[in-house]
Amino acid sequence: MLVIQNLYKQFGSLVAVNDFNLTVKLGETVVLMGPSGCGKSTTIRTINRLVEPSRGRVMLNGANILAMEPDELRDVRKRIGFVFQHFNLIGRLTTLENVMLGLVMGGTDRETAECKATEALTKVGLENHLAHRPDQLSGGQQQRVGIARALAYEPELMLWDEPTASLDPILVREVLVVMEELARYRASTMIVVTHELTFALRVADRIVLMDKGSIVEEGQPSEVFVKPVSDIGRQYQELIE
Numbered sequence: 001m002l003v004i005q006n007l008y009k010q011f012g013s014l015v016a017v018n019d020f021n022l023t024v025k026l027g028e029t030v031v032l033m034g035p036s037g038c039g040k041s042t043t044i045r046t047i048n049r050l051v052e053p054s055r056g057r058v059m060l061n062g063a064n065i066l067a068m069e070p071d072e073l074r075d076v077r078k079r080i081g082f083v084f085q086h087f088n089l090i091g092r093l094t095t096l097e098n099v100m101l102g103l104v105m106g107g108t109d110r111e112t113a114e115c116k117a118t119e120a121l122t123k124v125g126l127e128n129h130l131a132h133r134p135d136q137l138s139g140g141q142q143q144r145v146g147i148a149r150a151l152a153y154e155p156e157l158m159l160w161d162e163p164t165a166s167l168d169p170i171l172v173r174e175v176l177v178v179m180e181e182l183a184r185y186r187a188s189t190m191i192v193v194t195h196e197l198t199f200a201l202r203v204a205d206r207i208v209l210m211d212k213g214s215i216v217e218e219g220q221p222s223e224v225f226v227k228p229v230s231d232i233g234r235q236y237q238e239l240i241e
């Protein structure tokens, strides 16, 4: 479904992503891990062109995202959900309105938008918080609104960039539970950047380890840390033992 080929991104003289290659199958959950600064965010941001790569190809269902005109790109972005570390909810809007906003701005009529938003919020367990404002919600609940906002589009691809990184440890679990359910249900194909090793081992179909802009290790959770060939792989292996 998604093919990333020879992806390369340079910021000035700094090489952030160096010949990154990845193929993701329909319905697959790929967890992308690696030390801070190794290029994870830059890599997944190129998929919907929040970052323009220096060179490479990103093919989604056979179409090269990097060659698309603005109109075509806008349509493709609607099919790609993105959940960030910081949820950026609008404080004066309710939970329901926060999820509806993007849909309405994208041309969906209010009634349909409300229906889709309610459904998405139900999927993340917030059906009883539709009228709450962000400051009346916990951090975990706020991030679940962020997830619902992405889900409301019924995206075929979901990109997650450290969705639990800014949450108190106690609130991390409720977000991981929602993510795990989405992965199990295979509602969409997912690429998840996270440092949550237990989550990765439980939920990933494939774990990809990056270091210094490149993939250094890749495999199923049951095998990837068994005989690591990279320093990073060995460091993760020690964390598991």
Ligand code: ADP
Binding pocket: 011, 014, 015, 016, 034, 035, 036, 037, 038, 039, 040, 041, 042, 043
């Ligand atoms: P990660 O998400 O794995 O922590 P990033 O993809 O954010 O890593 O960053 C990879 C490298 O690129 C880092 O050295 C970072 O400082 C650099 N970088 C990221 N974004 C920019 C930018 N917009 N301008 C300059 N350097 C950047």
Ligand code: MG
Binding pocket: 040, 041, 042, 161, 162
């Ligand atoms: Mg990052």
